[in-house]
Amino acid sequence: MIEIVETGPFNTVQDLGRPGYRDIGVSAGGAMDPFAVRIGNILVGNDEDAAAIEVQTFPFKLRFDRHTVFAVTGADGQPVLDGRELLAWCTHVAEAGQVLELKQPQTLARAYIAVGGGLDVPVLMGSRSTALRGGFGGNAGRPLINGDRIEIGSTLDELPLPVNGIAVVEPAVALGDVFPAPIDGALPVRAIAAGEQELFVSDGEAFWSQVWRISSRSDRTGYRLSGEPIKPTKTIEMRSHGVVPGVIQVPPGGEPIIQMSDANTAGGYPKIAGVIECDLWRLGQARVGSRLRFVRSTHAEARAVEQAVARYVEDVQRTSQMVKRALRAMA
Missing domain, CATH: 2.40.100.10 (Cyclophilin-like)
Incomplete structure (x- = not known):
């Protein structure tokens, strides 16, 4: 379980959304940066669509009540665990009682916290995402508030991590030739x-x-x-x-x-x-x-970008699986 220690408005539980219900007026929703959610979940050993925390107002703090594998992706900035700065886009381990803090990012808008096992909130219409306008999904259909306690799902295949965790090159850097940098700001x-x-x-x-x-x-x-x-x-x-x-x-x-x-x-x-x-x-x-x-x-360019993203995700998956196989052989 995790406990929300400090939060601002509009921080919510999100996954990759609930497509398929627009005909009855329900938007797909989901994370504003689904790329960050997918990579965070792969790093901690979850399915890509497991529920994570979307943080868009800072500072944000949560407390772990047990040994937990986690990763922070998305916005630029270093997460802090009990006062110790950590790498983003990397797996880490927290022990019971430790507090994770996310400070105001330098330039980007949203950070994501993925935990091994995912956030165990109810599934509604195939998703755990919070639908704020509808008031359903996520954590009681509302933003997180101080004192909220959220269950974490069980992990079937938890292995010890390397000392420095498993890290990836963030998408904006790894795919710099695919996603052009700002021009004149x-x-x-x-x-x-x-x-x-x-x-x-x-x-x-x-x-x-x-x-x-x-x-x-x-x-x-x-x-x-x-x-x-x-x-x-x-x-x-x-x-x-x-x-x-x-x-x-x-x-x-x-x-x-x-x-x-x-x-x-x-x-x-x-x-x-x-x-x-x-x-x-x-x-x-x-x-x-x-x-x-x-x-x-053009449609052709859009397809080419989609293929480049898919190759990057597949590479992250392969790297994660290779590390797991190596750890399993050493166990």
């Missing part, structure tokens, strides 16, 4: 033109050419962008249609909204573009106030 986000882009004509080009800023009116449902408004050439009446994370809609005010993890299940605003799925985790790590620029992409 603006994060490049690849997107594919959507069905209603032709409605915007010259303003459509302004969408691609200008630098946008993530507004303070942003949350897990959607990022509202601040910039020079873009307007369609004519007002048309549109029927509400299904939307998914990554869809970029333009409301009447002209400032786009990017649908994020808790995306609305339907909407009637015109769609100008859609962020490629493998770039969504980068948006999940972008703070309010961050600057970004959209880059035209």
Whole structure:
């Protein structure tokens, strides 16, 4: 079991979400940076979709009540265990009574804590994720608060770890040739033109050419962008249609909204573009106030990025399995 010692608003239990229920108005939800959750779970020996803690308000502290393997992934910054700084993106062992602290990251937005066995909260619609708008899932359907106690699932194959744990090169570094660095402080986000882009004509080009800023009116449902408004050439009446994370809609005010993890299940605003799925985790790590620029992409490029990510995940899995086999042979 773990006990929440110190937390801020909006820190929640998340996994990879509950797809398949949008037809009844339930968004898929899940972690804003699913890449970090997948890697954290592999490091501690869980299935990739095991539940973890998503931390987006800092500082955050929890206390372990027993011997526990854990890893902290996602946001940049060093976790601290009983005053001792640890490596992120690496497995560690905590003993009963020890306190893990996450301080404010340097530049990124969200950190994830994965524990061996996963967080044992109820499964609803195939997921342990917290749905804040619906008030269900996760830890009683709400953000974590001081004093919360959360059970940890059992581990079937716990082995002693190497002295320095099992570490990986974080995705932003390992895949630096796949995920381009910010240009003049603006994060490049690849997107594919959507069905209603032709409605915007010259303003459509302004969408691609200008630098946008993530507004303070942003949350897990959607990022509202601040910039020079873009307007369609004519007002048309549109029927509400299904939307998914990554869809970029333009409301009447002209400032786009990017649908994020808790995306609305339907909407009637015109769609100008859609962020490629493998770039969504980068948006999940972008703070309010961050600057970004959209880059035209293609389905072929999106597929190539997806394949590069898959190779990286497979490499992490192979490395983890090799270490386990070596430890098992030594036991």
